[in-house]
Amino acid sequence: MKAEASRLNEKSLPVNGRRAQLMGLLRQDVRPNQGQIPAYIFSSPDVYELEMERIFPRCWLLVAHESEIPEPGDYVTRSLGQYPVIVVRGEDGKIRILLNVCRHRGMRVCRTDSGNGADFLCSYHGFNYKNTGELIGVPFEKDSYGGLDKSKYGLLEMKVDSYHGLIFGAAPGREESLNQFLGGMKWYLDLYVKRAKMTVTGPPQRWVVQSNWKLPAENFASDAYHVTNTHACMPSLGLFPNISYAKFGYHIHAGNGHGIGIGTGVPDSPSIWPEALLQQFEKNLSSEQFSILKTVKNAHATVFPNLSFLISSMIYEGQPIYHTTMRLWQPVGCDTIEVVSWVLVEKETPEEWKKKAQRAYIHTFGSSGMLEQDDTENWINVTENSRKVIQFAGVNFNYQMGLGRKPIDSFPGPGEVYECKFHEANARAFYQRWLDLLLRDEVDVST
């Protein structure tokens, strides 16, 4: 594996002294409030290990959209942080997140991406689990165990909660509710998932990018600035009016490291929303939310740590078109992510419109998208560079844009709101939240 070969330091399990040293370095080097982020956090295996221990198990993480599993027995397999899980609608209609690990010898009891079934039969020794997680069958039970208390050996269950179709999971024992975790971000999430009854168009695109997971997460939370250069081809292709459009709008830290950039486009530009949909939105949103959504030309957001959303619009084939995508930056190593990317569409719209929105997505975002192609190129090169500069040697990246600018108080939504999207307050807030979680010693309640 590339991640293995590229490690700068001899890899060893962090013994206590080494861990303490790392925490000391992080405390000293990571200074979001001053706009200073050290390069090494984007490729150090030790930092990654700490993240897997202290970031992901301490957050609510998205695993699926309800429209992926509409019927009893429907399931998808996903990762919840590092846990392999099955997200399944049981025969009782209830959605559960089950650890995809047989209680006998740890085999994956479900080895497919998606499907429908009444039970999960482990291929190793044949332990059989109902789609509610209950252990219902053990081969030769009398001859083997002489009777086993099956009620104690159901598939382990993660905490589950949902927000307007988004299914989140958390490690058992986490006390913070999804509601508390999302906090002010709910107001903004509504623009993506509550504006209408939303549905995924199909399974997600999935592809692997040799990037640290934080780079795309911070990009979606915070970075409108890169549009002017990374995506500078767009005006010349007639897809955007002009490149300065990227700066118009609001840059908002919604709390807890969650960030959003709401692009309103060049002043007085026409609405991107079809009239019929605006009526749906008005019904489903508060009047303040609706007043903002009406003006949206694009909106990029990250729910800490690794869930991002985007509404993007452009003039496409002579007509305005927009799409909504939701994606996970699933870490699979210190320098590798799997991107899991869905298209969301309003359920109550003509099929033709849904297809058009999906095509606009495929052409501009996702694995082959004309804009996203250039993003992955950037994130990979930054990750590689962060590995090549001498680890712990004082190479820092600049996150100072907008430092000292005052937030406005006239915006109807919650959080710290700045006018002009060329700003890095959201990235600073992202890394502050990241640092707080990494440095916090807490006893994690295990199952």
Added chain:
Amino acid sequence: MSLLELEREVAEFFYREAELLDSNGLEQWLELLTEDVKYEMPVRLTRERGQPDISSQMGHFSEDHRSLELRVKRLGTDFGWAENPLSRTRRFISNIRVENTSKLDEVKARSYFLLYRSRGSSTQVDLISGERQDLLRKLDGRWKLASRLIIVDQAVLGTRNLAIFL
């Protein structure tokens, strides 16, 4: 024309196409496509044996002539970062099977592909393999691609982006 001759012509078409795609001949590649070309690459899935494992709902590509042209045009701007510098690619086309259709000027052709992609100084290479199910149409004595369905072999693509064509 005998089937053998037809197979030979189709193979030559594919080799010519691969040569263009491997040597930055994207604009000439566009000329190999019919105006009404369809170019699709569905997402591949890991499903129970017997269940469809090619998504009918989501794709990596869903293109027509206009969008392919736009993609090529974009790569040629000063801001086509994803393929500037170019990836070094090599397309290996094999297992070509040709089938006549009810139309004299159209053939179905299926082929396997293996694409090797190398970028920068990295010694890690991307390999993408799959089958292409094509419809070729003869226009003014030359074969053109009228439709392509790319059946990729990975459920999770092992390449950073599809700023390349298959």
